[in-house]
Amino acid sequence: MAESVKVLPEVYQEMIEVFEWDMRTLEGVSRFREIRAKSLPSIAMDGEIVYASMIPGQEILQQEIQNRFHRKNGIQQVEHYVQGELP
Numbered sequence: 001m002a003e004s005v006k007v008l009p010e011v012y013q014e015m016i017e018v019f020e021w022d023m024r025t026l027e028g029v030s031r032f033r034e035i036r037a038k039s040l041p042s043i044a045m046d047g048e049i050v051y052a053s054m055i056p057g058q059e060i061l062q063q064e065i066q067n068r069f070h071r072k073n074g075i076q077q078v079e080h081y082v083q084g085e086l087p
Helices: 002-006 026-034 058-072
Strands: 042-045 048-052
Touching: 002 058, 042 058
Parallel strands: none
Antiparallel strands: 042 048
C-alpha cells in the first residue's frame, strides 16, 4: 500500500503529506485505532479511511487525491468528457 503512494507522480506528491505507521509499534497501533481502521492495508485521507483491504489503482488514487486537494483549497473542478460524449 505504501508503495502505491510512494510511486505517485510528483504533481500528486506535492498535494499530500504521507505518514506511514508500523503496526509493530505502540504508535502504529494507536494510530490504527484512532482512525478506526479495521484491516490492513488501509489508506486514510484527512483522518478518514478511504481504502481498506485493497490497493487502489494509480488512476483512482490520483483522482481521490486531486478531488480532496481541490475541495480543501476551494478550487473548482473541471469535468472531463470523453470525445463525442455530451454531459
